Amino acid sequence: LLETLDKDSNNHSNVTLIYTNRSQYAKTTKCNTDSSNDCWNREHLWPRSLGVGDSDTFKSFSDLFNLRASDASVNSDRSNKRFGSAANGTEHSEATDNFYNSTLWEPRDKMKGDIARSMFYMATRYEGDDSESDLEFNTIGDICTFLTWHLDDPVSQEEVERNNKTF
Numbered sequence: 001l002l003e004t005l006d007k008d009s010n011n012h013s014n015v016t017l018i019y020t021n022r023s024q025y026a027k028t029t030k031c032n033t034d035s036s037n038d039c040w041n042r043e044h045l046w047p048r049s050l051g052v053g054d055s056d057t058f059k060s061f062s063d064l065f066n067l068r069a070s071d072a073s074v075n076s077d078r079s080n081k082r083f084g085s086a087a088n089g090t091e092h093s094e095a096t097d098n099f100y101n102s103t104l105w106e107p108r109d110k111m112k113g114d115i116a117r118s119m120f121y122m123a124t125r126y127e128g129d130d131s132e133s134d135l136e137f138n139t140i141g142d143i144c145t146f147l148t149w150h151l152d153d154p155v156s157q158e159e160v161e162r163n164n165k166t167f
Contacts, residue, residue, distance in 0.1 A: 001064060002015060002042060002067060002068070002069045003015055003026040003027075003030075003069075004165065005064060005069075005162055005165055005166060006018075006068060006069040006162070007026070008023040009158070010023070011023055013025060013026060013027070014026055015040060015069040016069070017040055017069050017070050017071045017074075018043060018068040018069065018070050018107075018111060019043075019070055019071065019074045019075075019078070019092070019095040019098050019107060019108065019111070020070075020071050020074060020094060020095045020096075021108070021110070022071065024040050024069075024071075026040075026069075031072050038071070038073075039071075039072050040069050040070060040071055040072060041069075041070060041072045041075055042067050042068075042069070042070070043067065043068045043069070043070035043075045043078070044061075044066055044067060045066050045067070045068060045115055045118050045119065045122075046060070046066050046118075046119065046122045046135060046140050047079070047080040047140075048061065048080075049080045050080055050082075050139045050140055051126075051133050051134070051135045051136070051139055051140075052066065052122075052133055052135070053133055058132065058133055059126075059132055059133075060122065060125075060126045060132060060133040060135065063122070063125070064166045065118055065121050065122065065125075065163070065166055066118060066122055071094065071095065073094065074092065074094055074095045074098075077092065077095075077100070078100070078105045081100060081103060081104055081105040082103060082104055082105070082139070082140055082141045083104070083105055083106070083107070083115060083116075083119065083140060083141035083145070083146070084104040084105075084106060084141050084142060084145055085104070085106055085145060086099040086100050086101045086104040086105060086106040087099055087106065088101070089101035089104065089106070095108070096108075097109065109152070109153060110153065111153070112149035112152065112153045113149050113150050113151075113152065113153025113154060113155065113159075114153070114156075114159050115149065116145075116146035116147070116149040116150040116153075117150060117155070117159075119137070119140055119141065119146050120146065120150070122135050122140075123135050123136065123137050123140075
């Protein structure tokens with residue numbers, strides 16, 4: 001499904017990767033568990049270890065509003081870091097304009113609002129009802145930071161189209 005949702009609008013054989021903004025061939029460069037090659041995989045914006053769970057039995061695990069195509073090695077480097085301001089941290093060597101430190105990951109400016117809105121959705125949607133995940137903002141980041149990111153990076157046409165396809 002990410003091949004459709006994150007399809008590169010300029011090259012329909014490719015996906016656009018969330019942190020690098022790189023267009024990558026969708027079919028043969030998708031990787032499973034090996035992230036040592038230059039391949040892409042499924043990024044859980046709200047990491048499994050921070051409440052989403054690690055099984056398809058949890059709806060939050062496979063919720064498409066939380067999943068993005070990502071460079072596998074960058075995804076591995078982000079790991080389960082919370083989102084936040086890491087401007088005094090290290091710029092990622094492959095995903096330039098993304099910064100990180102030992103606990104925080106700050107995405108590039110163009111994706112901050114998209115990610116913030118995904119986090120708002122996830123925290124609102126998953127309240128622990130019916131044996132589902134109970135996702136709380138304090139596990140993934142600071143609500144004020146997400147609000148700022150939302151305001152500073154307005155909804156783009158690409159985000160509208162992706163959300164409509166996801167719906």
